[in-house]
Amino acid sequence: MGTDRHSEQPRGIKAVGWYSVLITLSAIILFPIYTTIVRSISSAIPYINSLKDGSGLVPVAVDYGVFGRVLQNDRFVNAMLLSAAISLIIVTGQVLTSTLAAYAFVFLEFPFKKLAFAVLVGTLLLPIEVTIMANIETIRDIAWLNSIQGLTVPFLASAFGIFLIRQAFLGIPSELRDAADLEGYSHLRFLFRVAVPISKPIIGSFVLISFLGAWNQYLWPRFAADKESLQTIQVALRNLGKSEITDLNFGYAAALLSAVPLLIILIAFQRQLVRGLTAGAVKG
């Protein structure tokens, strides 16, 4: 390796070596995705029959129509729309409540501030996995099982979101706050005209993380709703295409299509997503 700090780009044989390593690793990571694509475009019965004497690694009796059938399937469409609606409610709710709460912690003086903060930190020890059993009882008591409220309200606040946005607000120079004071800005005006616009990148990262969490969650929607019409896509995936053996490829196609929105987000907003995921893990 050269001593010049800009000569880091490997060349020649070294570059070839690294490319083969990277391509091999990519092949390993993508292998299960590849087999899922093969399964989804292969007609179910011919594929299963082919397993006896084939590798199962190549598509059999290719039928791309399966994706069209998934997109026209009421249950799939309904589950996707429900997931979208629930995610939208949760993300909007979390961004709103977290922004307001973060503002209170950074810019407002009030009694029991330390206690309020401790309450916040404490919720990190009480994830839905720990509380699910009691929470299901609670929403049963108030008749929220199988309802949009039941699927969303428990997630309308986020300690992670508050910490993240609070960190952004803490970075706002105090001169700006003082200037706004002299201009006679009210808190609301300062919040929406200065604090939020300045913190847009962080809030953007939080929107992505929040959406990822809301769209991907499984445990709560699995138990908070048992009606088919109130199954999110993650829950519906478990049973899609399980009823008919000729439909076995249907479930795989549905799983792939359900991941497309997230894949688009991952590619389009990679930087922001990484910033959100790494918040707290990497200093600086």
Added chain:
Amino acid sequence: MTTTKNRRDTVASSRKRWNESGLALLFLGPTMAVFALFSYYPLYRLVYFSLYRPNRNSFIEGADEWIGFSNIWDNLASETFTAALWVSAKFTLMTVPLGLTAGICLAVAADRHLRGIKIFQTIFSSTVATSVAVASVVFTTLLQPENGLWRDVDWLSLNKSASAIRAISVVAVWQNAGLTFVIVLAALQAVPQEIKEAARLDGYGTVRNFFSVTVPMISPALMFLAVVLVVNALQAYAQFEILQPVKTAQPLLYKIADPDGASTISTRAVFSLGLFGVTILVSLLQFNLLEKRVHYGN
């Protein structure tokens, strides 16, 4: 500046404080309401259900029945709980070290200037965007006992409890590797070029360089990952439900969520508190063990 500030503070201080308290209540209200109802109230209810058997019979009026502290000890010592704890512990031990190692390797491989490196970085991070449910369905193409590609690989068979945990671990390792990759890559890219350079000039070899310079620099990220991945593994559920045709391996969450209706409310409440305790204990232990080795810098 100080004088302006002081004057402003003294003149309007009490009125402002009063106003701000009202505003703070308004701003914090929604958050606190959600946390009160869905984080702390359930904690109270878990303790209550552990000590009282709720009267669920709407035809007979009656108070909930006190079953006492013995309900807690008996259930924590029960075969059901210890077996589930064992499944979760094995799953954690199989998925966290392997996932971490795999993710670190991916990050080290992809942390270099090469044409098209972004494509590889996107591929390596793609498992972050797949939900546990999608990942589980994806891996049924390999693990399904009848027609998965690995149906003849005995040590990954979903039909027996021990091998089922291994099989399900494969999915979690795949996902953990992606998350580890994303976070470690970001940490590696945050290591100042001068430090890597200085180590190289000191004549450190690549391997020694990695362990004595790079690892300490990214240790906060590794610490964070260790805690997050362990907690996730202890609380895993979806993979176990989606992948197994017959639920031979049942982790803690399976007993808590109890899709088969096998346990009473009071038993599941104790299990939930058990998970709560185990999670806190393991996190504290990790902090104590790892904290000394973490280099936070300034």
